[in-house]
Amino acid sequence: MTGAEGKPAPGKEGAAVSGETETAATEVVAGAGAGAEADARVGVEAGAGAGGQAVAGAGAATGVRDRTAADTGAPDELWARLKAYEGRAATVACAGKDPVNAPMIRHWCEAMGDTNPAYEGPDAVAPPTMLQAWTMGGLSGHEGRTDAYDDLLTLLDEAGCTSVVATDCEQEYLRALRPGDEVVFDAVIESVSERKTTRLGTGYFVTTRMDVRVGADLAGTHRFRILKYAPAARRKPRPGRPRPVVNRDNTGFWEGVARHRLLIQRCTGCGTLRHPWLPGCNECGGLDWDTVEASGEGTVHSYVVMHHPPFPAFDPPYAVGLIELTEGVRMVSNVVGVPYDKVRIGLPVRLEFRRYEGAGTGEDPLVLPVFRATEGGA
Amino acid sequence: MAVTADRPVTAAGAELPPLEIPITRTLIVSGAIASRDYQDVHHDAELARRKGSPDIFMNILTTNGLVGRYITDHFGPRAVLRRVAIRLGAPNYPGDTMVLRGTVEQVDGDTATVRVVGANAIGRHVTGTVTVTVPAGGA
Structure with a gap:
């Protein structure tokens, strides 16, 4: 060690860090x-x-x-x-x-x-x-x-x-x-x-x-x-939830959701309820239909807990439920208001509409039907 | 490029032929280790990502070595590097290609100052100047 209690070089800035790129830094x-x-x-x-x-x-x-x-x-x-x-x-x-x-x-x-x-x-x-x-x-x-x-x-x-x-x-x-x-x-x-x-x-x-x-x-x-x-704070905004694909067959469903109404399709020929929305009836083949509004009550018919792979818009783990509405049809949605590991088959749930902000790229907020556990899900 | 013949320093304004350097993972890692730089961001992609980098990236010592090589490749084995000063910009990530280009800025006898720029797909990875002497006359 030859010591050099160094002085700054005149007119220059900078002195050598011990040449190493290492630093004590974390x-x-x-x-x-x-x-x-x-x-x-x-x-x-x-x-x-x-x-x-x-x-x-x-x-x-x-x-x-x-x-x-x-x-x-x-x-x-x-x-x-x-x-x-x-x-x-x-x-x-x-x-x-x-x-x-x-x-x-x-x-x-x-x-x-x-x-x-x-x-x-x-x-x-x-x-x-x-x-x-x-x-x-x-x-x-x-x-x-x-x-x-x-x-x-x-x-x-x-x-x-x-x-x-x-x-x-x-x-x-x-x-x-x-x-x-x-x-x-x-x-x-x-x-x-x-x-x-x-x-x-x-x-x-x-x-x-x-x-x-x-x-x-x-x-x-x-x-x-x-x-x-x-x-600097990470610039990348969290992406928004994936947007639903709205087409001629399901437009009515999403229009209902936008008004906070969960509409179930009903065949006007045989009266069978169906979900998701389809152009024809699976029972009788009839093409005519109308809708009934779901009461919002239901139970968890089945569920999965998502751990992997992570999607940018979601924070795993989270529960995805197959909800059976009291009207008899089933639909896939999130189960909220209960820890993911407390979701069980038969858990009573009630419909609510949640608003999810857009992706930060000017997207409109998204309204989605989700199901809240009504019994704390213990 | 094989280093064989010596080239005398040329007039100011002369451009050196570009040198394309594929930025492979192997180059990044071997350069880091050859320069005894064991920072994880130069060899461990997972830890690099954890620190906010999309992948491992080339360390400054390797860039320095490549800039020196670019100059001596061109001027030949008797060329002597006097000074290399570089500044880093866009990182060199695996899969990219860096193209080094040089322009003779100044000539003083048998010594030239060459401005070097290394660009990759993101932008300028390195900018700097190299001072090199190529002794005139025979070996």
């Missing part, structure tokens, strides 16, 4: 593409809202394009606390877990599809873009991270900024790394941005800068920027 989405010019769709979920005023994005190289949401003008006390960490060391004199070595170089080149002969053979150099890889803690992590950096991340976590995405990486290569080189690196917290609102959520860009050395030689510098943020 929901790390490191190295992702969150952002810049295109849609940041890596929405990482979770996290409460740090919400609050978003400061218009100054030029900080955000990977996630800043949206200049209105500044409420309220002072950002958290930012003041975060900013106090600027210039403090993030990683001190940390040694790379492995010396620069041919196998890791080969694995890298295989993954990248890089066939450059400069990376093979007795005079091989490591691909310069591997710089950060030599500093990664891997599954076992590093001990070299400072309390200051952990504290900074903890402050952000506690403010709801539990998610992380890497947005920028700037590397300069001063000396080629070759197999056998042992890297040691120091990182400093270069800057913490004001609170920004991005497509992913609201949070702070934390920039770190790392110096990677071999012995006394500076091999490269690595500036790394992450956005630590509270994920």
